[in-house]
Amino acid sequence: MSNMFKPVDTTLPAKQGFWAKFKAFWLQDAEEFLKKEIKVELTPKQQKMEKEINEFLYQEVTWQKVHDFLFQEITFGKKKKEKQPDVVVNENQE
Numbered sequence: 001m002s003n004m005f006k007p008v009d010t011t012l013p014a015k016q017g018f019w020a021k022f023k024a025f026w027l028q029d030a031e032e033f034l035k036k037e038i039k040v041e042l043t044p045k046q047q048k049m050e051k052e053i054n055e056f057l058y059q060e061v062t063w064q065k066v067h068d069f070l071f072q073e074i075t076f077g078k079k080k081k082e083k084q085p086d087v088v089v090n091e092n093q094e
Helices: 018-026 030-035 044-057 063-070
Strands: none
């Protein structure tokens, strides 16, 4: 019975496996996760796009703008040029 109380091998694995990482992430405390600061760095092109999106989302909407949008003139197909009448210039008249 003396073999029953042998010390257990307590060496930890050198590299953490996928499932251990997954369980650690999945079972972490939600409050600690939400308190972590997230830093996002954008390229100049991404910054420009983000600025344009924000300007669109936070633009001032008035009833006049809504009316103008809803009742704008819509044309389908090619717009035909109106034929202008030929103007005859009589050079003999003074």
